[in-house]
Amino acid sequence: MKGFWGRLLEVDLATGAAHVLEIPEKAYRMFLGGRGLATYLLAKKYGEKWRLLDPLSPENPLMLLTGPLTGYYPGVKLSVTGKSPQSNSVVGSVVSSEVAVELKASGFDGLVLKGGCEKPCYIYVENGRVHLRDASDIWGLGGLKLIKKFHSLLKEDVNGEPGTPFVYIGPAGENRVRTAAVMSKLAHAAGYGGYGAVMGVKKVKAIAVKGYGSLPSIYDPESLSSLFRSTLRNVRERMKRFRQWGTTEGTWYTGYYLSSMPVRNWQEEWHDVKNFSHVGFELETWVKNPWADWGCPVACMKLSLVKREGEVYVTDNPDYEMAAYLGSNLGVFNPKETVLLSSLADELGLCGIQTGNVMGFAIELYEKGVLTRDEVGYELKWGDVECLARLMRDIAYRRGIGEVLAEGTYRAARILSEQKGVDLTRYAVQVKGIAVGAHGVRSRRDYPQPISYALSAQGGDHTSVAGFPVDSTESETWYAILDSGVVCMFTVLDDKGLLEYLNIITGWGLNLNEFYSIGRRIITLQRLLLSLGGPDAEWGVKDDDNPPRFYEPLPTGPYRGSSIGRDEVEELKKKYYAEIGWDERGIPTEETLRALGLGEFAPLLNQVRE
Amino acid sequence: MPIWILRDFSKCSSCKLCEIVCSLKHENMVWPEAARIRIYEIIPGLPVISLCVQCDDYPCVSSCPFQALSVGEHGEVLVDKEKCTMCGACVTACPGNIPRILPGKQGVIICNLCNGEPECVKVCSEMGYHALQLVSKPEGGVVKNYLVKPEEASTKLLVKMMGEAE
Ligand code: SF4
Numbered sequence: 031m032k033g034f035w036g037r038l039l040e041v042d043l044a045t046g047a048a049h050v051l052e053i054p055e056k057a058y059r060m061f062l063g064g065r066g067l068a069t070y071l072l073a074k075k076y077g078e079k080w081r082l083l084d085p086l087s088p089e090n091p092l093m094l095l096t097g098p099l100t101g102y103y104p105g106v107k108l109s110v111t112g113k114s115p116q117s118n119s120v121v122g123s124v125v126s127s128e129v130a131v132e133l134k135a136s137g138f139d140g141l142v143l144k145g146g147c148e149k150p151c152y153i154y155v156e157n158g159r160v161h162l163r164d165a166s167d168i169w170g171l172g173g174l175k176l177i178k179k180f181h182s183l184l185k186e187d188v189n190g191e192p193g194t195p196f197v198y199i200g201p202a203g204e205n206r207v208r209t210a211a212v213m214s215k216l217a218h219a220a221g222y223g224g225y226g227a228v229m230g231v232k233k234v235k236a237i238a239v240k241g242y243g244s245l246p247s248i249y250d251p252e253s254l255s256s257l258f259r260s261t262l263r264n265v266r267e268r269m270k271r272f273r274q275w276g277t278t279e280g281t282w283y284t285g286y287y288l289s290s291m292p293v294r295n296w297q298e299e300w301h302d303v304k305n306f307s308h309v310g311f312e313l314e315t316w317v318k319n320p321w322a323d324w325g326c327p328v329a330c331m332k333l334s335l336v337k338r339e340g341e342v343y344v345t346d347n348p349d350y351e352m353a354a355y356l357g358s359n360l361g362v363f364n365p366k367e368t369v370l371l372s373s374l375a376d377e378l379g380l381c382g383i384q385t386g387n388v389m390g391f392a393i394e395l396y397e398k399g400v401l402t403r404d405e406v407g408y409e410l411k412w413g414d415v416e417c418l419a420r421l422m423r424d425i426a427y428r429r430g431i432g433e434v435l436a437e438g439t440y441r442a443a444r445i446l447s448e449q450k451g452v453d454l455t456r457y458a459v460q461v462k463g464i465a466v467g468a469h470g471v472r473s474r475r476d477y478p479q480p481i482s483y484a485l486s487a488q489g490g491d492h493t494s495v496a497g498f499p500v501d502s503t504e505s506e507t508w509y510a511i512l513d514s515g516v517v518c519m520f521t522v523l524d525d526k527g528l529l530e531y532l533n534i535i536t537g538w539g540l541n542l543n544e545f546y547s548i549g550r551r552i553i554t555l556q557r558l559l560l561s562l563g564g565p566d567a568e569w570g571v572k573d574d575d576n577p578p579r580f581y582e583p584l585p586t587g588p589y590r591g592s593s594i595g596r597d598e599v600e601e602l603k604k605k606y607y608a609e610i611g612w613d614e615r616g617i618p619t620e621e622t623l624r625a626l627g628l629g630e631f632a633p634l635l636n637q638v639r640e
Numbered sequence: 641m642p643i644w645i646l647r648d649f650s651k652c653s654s655c656k657l658c659e660i661v662c663s664l665k666h667e668n669m670v671w672p673e674a675a676r677i678r679i680y681e682i683i684p685g686l687p688v689i690s691l692c693v694q695c696d697d698y699p700c701v702s703s704c705p706f707q708a709l710s711v712g713e714h715g716e717v718l719v720d721k722e723k724c725t726m727c728g729a730c731v732t733a734c735p736g737n738i739p740r741i742l743p744g745k746q747g748v749i750i751c752n753l754c755n756g757e758p759e760c761v762k763v764c765s766e767m768g769y770h771a772l773q774l775v776s777k778p779e780g781g782v783v784k785n786y787l788v789k790p791e792e793a794s795t796k797l798l799v800k801m802m803g804e805a806e
Contacts (some may be wrong), residue, residue: 102670192680192682193681241673244663247669266768274766318801320684321685323651327655327657342802
């Protein structure tokens with residue numbers, strides 16, 4: 031085996047006992063690692079019982095996985111998966127974290143947590159040895175406070191090295207908020223999927239990993255050294271603007287120029303506030319530029335800092351998604367206030383996209399008189415940073431109206447619709463339990479296609495969009511490969527280059543067709559689990575659709591009047607099903623399963639078809 | 641003429657490419673712990689660069705009971721792997737705790753300046769970060785002042801950025 035170790039470390043949280051899960055090379059060849067491998071292992075383990083597995087029970091395993099490209103390809107990501115408390119399928123979430131490298135340097139391709147702890151604990155893995163320790167001193171903390179305190183705790187408790195990487199949850203994860211993220215390095219989040227809540231259910235506050243060995247050996251080390259350097263140079267050249275501006279560039283570009291940015295819960299997608307751009311952020315908030323993670327030639331991050339009423343708020347740029355969801359989507363068009371809200375989301379351990387989405391949903395309901403001051407306890411107003419910060423805290427601590435909103439947009443809409451006796455799902459901008467990322471489809475100028483979210487195996491996830499051609503970097507097969515080889519999408523130049531890399535590491539000698547088959551296989555298996563769903567959410571062919579709002583014409587900006595059509599979406603849907611080998615209800619056919627080597631899962635089709 | 645790697649904390653992006661190329665060059669592997677240069681990112685975004693400072697009096701060299709260490713033409717510390725027993729005397733003698741001993745690896749690990757052309761400096765400037773630069777070794781005993789403890793240095797950088805006492 032080249033490029034991976036062929037084993038995962040599994041920890042039983044009830045006892046602290048660790049054991050080794052051997053993974054055959056064939057599984058890596060079929061699924062690579064990360065998202066793909068997790069989907070395979072979960073489908074195999076739960077099979078017919080998938081519907082019964084409650085994502086918010088300790089039984090749901092939390093998987094932190096790497097892939098064959100992790101650590102060798104420039105940039106670093108850690109794959110975070112399990113059964114998602116948002117979509118009830120597997121969501122391949124990724125976060126920039128050196129934990130991925132440390133795991134590989136420990137002789138393991140990943141860590142699997144099963145069961146739960148009785149009391150709050152943290153995990154320290156040193157060279158494959160697992161320590162399960164009391165975390166009562168850091169429970170309740172988030173952000174910088176947690177980071178500082180945890181580093182000293184690691185030192186006192188287990189003689190940890192300074193700077194040992196770790197992932198953690200904030201108060202939101204502890205309180206099982208469905209939009210809680212698994213956090214890393216102050217401002218990074220594995221947000222989609224809601225795995226912060228899964229970690230909270232297990233009462234695991236943090237996971238720190240230190241490995242002293244080398245990464246696993248690879249097939250062709252000589253070629254790797256030179257390919258590594260030339261890839262660095264090419265990526266650096268291509269991504270110069272990212273170095274300077276990061277994705278914050280989108281704050282203006284996607285909003286003003288492409289008309290594809292969420293504004294006030296997607297009622298609009300356009301703004302022309304000049305200072306609400308990377309330039310505004312640079313002038314008002316950036317104290318350090320650039321900032322990168324392990325092995326990265328791009329460095330799209332910058333450190334931001336603002337002060338308000340004696341408090342200091344630190345975060346990254348924020349990136350475009352945060353600027354959109356904790357800025358324009360809440361009616362905030364001001365760099366400093368966006369940084370404040372971003373920093374608060376980081377500290378609470380919330381996914382900024384999905385929390386900004388559910389907050390926008392709530393404010394629109396307030397605006398429409400559906401939610402009242404009596405119910406909320408205070409006024410909800412677009413652009414009012416005080417009330418927004420208060421609402422965000424209420425969500426993280428499940429207080430008042432926060433209790434319902436902590437269930438995420440999809441479930442909150444369901445609950446409130448029932449309570450109020452009116453259909454409020456038309457204001458919920460989500461697909462299959464997952465809030466739509468900050469890239470609209472109505473102006474047709476941004477990268478998502480009309481069916482991108484409707485057909486994604488990860489719902490509204492903007493980092494895993496379906497599209498045509500099916501076997502290309504325009505489609506979800508590609509994103510599945512990225513999350514399973516486990517690399518950062520911003521350091522990858524094209525499919526051929528990545529495949530060459532994979533072959534040099536593994537010696538598999540795959541061609542492009544076989545490469546994309548891996549993507550199809552992963553998506554198809556995720557789709558199967560999505561169709562099973564359960565226990566509190568199930569998806570059928572009618573859910574392969576856009577949020578209702580996307581069919582309303584854009585009211586403002588140069589693309590005023592533009593939208594997408596239901597007929598158009600229906601037609602594209604049929605075309606996509608046919609091309610990827612799913613039937614007219616979007617269920618993978620038995621033939622497709624067999625062709626992809628997924629024949630063992632064919633019996634699950636009976637359950638899906640019910 | 642002795643040379644030296646100039647380090648700039650504020651320019652360092654914490655990309656750790658220096659660690660990666662260092663281990664690729666010396667070990668032919670990606671092996672962060674075996675890198676001769678280490679980046680301690682205790683506070684995210686505020687890394688501390690740590691590597692041998694080539695003390696004027698080379699306490700590591702004189703502490704070695706087996707004469708495994710010597711000073712090369714560029715002012716670097718050279719390790720004779722055959723002679724090194726990994727007893728750890730140099731680690732104790734080093735005022736910065738810089739030399740590393742790794743299980744399964746013969747010989748203590750110290751930066752040898754890649755025979756005058758350090759890989760870390762190359763990659764750092766190729767990537768446009770310029771946190772590491774090659775200069776002639778500064779005089780006046782200043783090099784030892786760079787032996788900062790990563791934890792303390794991180795806290796100072798944080799306080800500096802926040803603009804107030806902790
Ligand atoms: S290569 Fe340069 S910028 Fe990157 S971590 Fe090393 S010193 Fe810092």
